[in-house]
Amino acid sequence: MYIESKPCWKSLCCLIAAGIFLGGAVDSNAEDMAAGIAVAxxxxxxxxxxxxxxxxxxxxxxxxxxxxxxxxxxxxDAHIFLALSNGIGIGIGENSAVLFETFIQKPFTEKRESLSYEPSVSILSIRLIDGTIAVVSNNLSPLSEARVFLPTGELQIHSATCIIQNSDMGAQITAYAGLLTYKYPNRQHRELIVEPQSMRITPQSAMLGEVTESMTLSALPKAVEQFAQATQHASKRVFFKAGDNGHPPRPVLITSPTYFDQAVARPYEYNE
Structure with a gap:
């Protein structure tokens, strides 16, 4: 399965610029937001x-x-895949602990319903305590915020497909599509992580503002890429309809196209 990639630098730069310029709008509208929902x-x-x-x-x-x-x-040997109401897909691997510090979203109208872009504005803040998490945010609004906090720093997610792992060896951040911004603990240094790229940052090197190790995607286990693919699939499994009178969105499951390709016995078919 191919991981969707949109390597358009102009679009990425526009997204980042819009996010910086209008970032204050998210905070000012936070009081108008309600808890977002997710479907397993x-x-x-x-x-x-x-x-x-x-x-x-x-x-x-x-x-x-x-x-x-x-x-x-x-x-x-456990996992869970989630489709969020802001269009993001989340995958959590085995032996993991993930805190969703904030997931709030501004209610949207029926006219804004879409699978191609986020219909609203949202704030998603995740703290990876241990283990592995995959994030797919291909359709996130430039006005929204999506961040993952690690013991070694903070990761700002733009339009991307990524795997983030945290262990005693430090944080391993892999971009399969799109762009990520990693901020060191002192917030004075940052790294742009652009597909296809993977880097490891230990607590020691994070304090120095340095990358411990960079590597190509081919050096990673195949299971890591498959986990990213599964998360991308999860992000497309649910369509969120507008809630009534400002209530939370209503999820509608989307059947996989392969379901319709199955051979079906029809009562009007006869053997010759």
């Missing part, structure tokens, strides 16, 4: 979601979830 498009193994009140639940396939202020923990 694939669930496997032991997974726990803990909400802001520390209540734990086991998510099921196609559950609609409120991620704002929630923590997701996965066990061995």
């Amino acid at each position: 498009t694939s669930v496997q193994g032991s997974i726990q979601i803990k909400d802001a009140e520390s209540q734990s639940t086991q998510p099921k396939l196609h559950d609609t979830l409120i991620l704002n202020a929630s923590t997701i923990e996965t066990g061995k």
Whole structure:
């Protein structure tokens, strides 16, 4: 499966410029936002979601979830893929702990419904405590914010498909499509991570404002790319319709095209 890439530098630069110029608009509109929702498009193994009140639940396939202020923990050989109402796809691998510090979204109207672009403005802030997370944000609005916080710094996600891993070896950041901005802890230095690129940053090198190791995508296990592909697929599995009177969006599952290619026995077909 091919990972969609939109390597148009002009478009990327416009997105970044618009985000910088209009970034204040997101904060000023935050009070008009409500909790965004997500749909679990694939669930496997032991997974726990803990909400802001520390209540734990086991998510099921196609559950609609409120991620704002929630923590997701996965066990061995477990994973969960999510389609978010702002168009982002999220994949969480095994033995991972991910805190969704903020996921809020401005309500949108029926006229704004779309699979091609984010219909609203949103703020997504994720803290990767441990493990692996994939993020696909190909259709994110330039007015929206999507960030992943790591022990070694902060990652700002523009229009991208990426894998982020955190372990005792440091943070491994891989861009399969698009552009990411990595900010070191002192916030005085940053790295632009452009497809196809992967880099590892240890806590020690992060304090120095340096990349520990850069590598090509061919040097990574094939499973990493497959995880990115699965997350990209998850981002397209759900269509979010506008909620009534400012209520949360309503998810509608989209059937895979391969479903319609299956041979179906018809009662009006007879053997000659």
